[in-house]
Amino acid sequence: MLNPKSGTDTINKDDMIENIVIVGGGTAGWMTAAGLSSMLGETGLKITLIESEAIGIVGVGEATLPHIKFFNDSIGINEAEFMAATAATFKLGIEFVNWGRVGDSYIHPFGEFGLANDGVGFHHYWRSMMDDEATGALDEYSLPIIASGMAKFKPPSEDMRSVHSTYRYAYQFDATKYAPFLRKHGESRGVKRIEGILTQVHLHPENGDITSVQLENGDIIRGDLFIDCTGFRGLLTQGALETGYDEWTNYLPCDRAVAAPCSSHGPLLPYTRATADTAGWRWRIPLQHRTGNGHVYSSQFISDDKAQKALVDALDGALLSEPRFLRFTTGKRKKLWNRNCISIGLSGGFLEPLESTSIYLIQEGITKLLEYFPNKNTLAIDRDEYNLLMDLEFERVRDFLILHYHATQRDDSDFWNYMRTMKIPDSLSEKMELFKARGRVAAYDRGLFLQPSWIAVYLGQRIIPNKWDDRVALLPKKEIKQHLAGLKQLMKQSAQQMPSHADYIAQYCPSKAVA
């Protein structure tokens, strides 16, 4: 009996979602299965996951954001075990090379710049002294950036007074290993895995909801709620429900990628590198046993052959396997939750991997599904709220990505001329204007990227505020100068004291793949 005291207050048994069917066993499918089984497995929810080894997974998606640690922790994953199993490294930020201009480089760190003073952001002080040679780059006032440059790593401190508490970290891992790792976790919590190829989706003749899916061998799997994790195919949401897709290709025109791993070279870096090229950009993701590389580009501006050549020419290690091509369309499903089907992962949309946001959006999809987990009779209300909140997430990430392309002085190719001069969403141009005026970052409670991220990209891409907070003038210049010099010194010394990233990994979570 669910409620021994008041039958009227319980969820009616008939209304309860009892069977969830997840179709797809990539990162999205297994993250969803692991998340739902950890949080709802004990409530009697039956979770079935269908995947096909013959079809396989997309096999890219190796760089993440700090939020993933929270996801892993909340479902009881041991960090060292997970890192060893996925040959993971730590990530303190993303280096952007050649974005503002060819030859430029900056890091978007997972942490703060300097220290605010009486409510005036540090970057205002820095901006006021920017022309003084001794001031140096803003990067010199961020511990994760300095540690990145020295290839050092140490987990952040919980002591808020320590400079080591000013950053967070994410992981870089082997994309083909995370889903299998989570599979063990999910299966141990009761997720039933079915190997098979989905061939048909059956809809309710009256209300149009999905009632079941059918496999190649004829098996029919019924469910109350279906999660589409079939990747770009979107077999349920698009194939069966014809949900539609909002394309954002005019803002984010990159539509292809070519990926190729190479052997490790040089020190093990605790950051991802994104190098702007003539018609897109190249990623470099250092793992324990190899380096992941790829070239994201717009087929409107460069051919596949040239894109591949640009990638291979730039590799800093020996090519380990044949380059692999991928196609995508930037945008999102018109309704991430349509009828009784929720699209999580690439089936829901893709904004391109520049800021490693895809896995974060998967995580958000799962968290919000748990938050708005429906009954059969509340589905519409939960669905509307879910869609509203997820749309906002996608749109705010989209604006942040566009900023990288648009805030450029590059005019060396048709691609950059287009990006530099294209019309951008009002929501972004308003934010940019606000920053240009006096270094203010528009305040939002919701959305992934917070003030330090916006500051890093604005300044890194040469959007220099015309002015700074007037109250900076309240401190004598000499004092500001001293303060900046002291801070720089503190950051540098603190970074120097950290162990090397490679040593830390070798001692904490060595992967068998390295041996």
Add this chain to the structure above:
Amino acid sequence: MGNSIEAWLPAAYCCARLPSDDYQIILAETKGNTGGSDGDIVAKPSSKNLHHVLDIAEHDLGSKAHARPALAASIAIDNGLHIDLPFGHYGIDREGIEFQHLWKYSGSQKPLSEFNLALAMHKASVFLPEPPKGAPVYNYGYMLQEEGYINLLKSKARATHITADNITLQQSNGAIDKVICDGESLKADLYIDARHYNYAATNTNVTYTDGNAWQHNHLRITGGFDMLDHQSGMRLHRIQMAMERLFKLWPDREFAAVEIAEYNRLEASQSLHINDMNLLLQQQTQGCSNTLARKIKLFETRGRIAIEDYEIYSKAEWIAAFCAMGINAKNYDRLAHRINSDTLAQWIEQLQVAITNVIEQLSDKK
């Protein structure tokens, strides 16, 4: 310009945040009524941050503004009804599941309000500065005597101070050139117009449109729209928020339009939430804003509280308002089923007994 808390609080705030060597603050004090309350105003728990900035110690609030700790804001609504918006949580969340879901699932016969320690203490007129260990958390605010509070703010505002019967504003191109106080001209870089604590009564020669509290070089500060704002603590909170926003977007003499737009955007969004709460409390939810309609629907179906960008009320305040208006959750979050129903029922009962014991012990000591 002004003579109420709306004027003296910004004056004190500016004095606290801006060094006197570099900034001169002039308060042109108007005459007449200083407030909209019946002599007392509610300071929400967040006012502690404000008083920290103003360097006002709790004992000063007590001795000069007759501050009494408050664990809820009592609001009189129509038909002699009374609503208490608590400054503390309902019960205790478990395993990330909000208490109202656990309570609903447990089928407890006791009303939800009995699990709010702040509310229970408020009703019994007893007080502890901190909740006992293991009890539902709260944070206290104050009831302040308005006149004493204004005097306290005055003592913190080392502003040049003039008094005038008649203040008029001279404008060109939307900006204020000067203000004329009983015939005497005053020029400033930034004008804060707090003559009308009650927005509805605004009648100046500067036209303010909704959501445009800041225009050019003048900023309008309005604490209370109506009685509800005074009683819910929103009056003081609004002024505090306005000051915090102003200092986040501190201007220079050129008054960048984008910064003003950002201030007004935040102000408009805050006003929307306040209006939503006020409409709910006045039971005027027919044809209300989308945000309020959505909030009601979500709460009604499953006790969820939709939290917006810049949400200004706590979840507990929304729950209290919904319950008082007879909007009850029909169902609860499925996650509650993670907890064994017998264990849960027992725990809920123990919690209620613990709260009752706290109240009894404190009442005995009274």
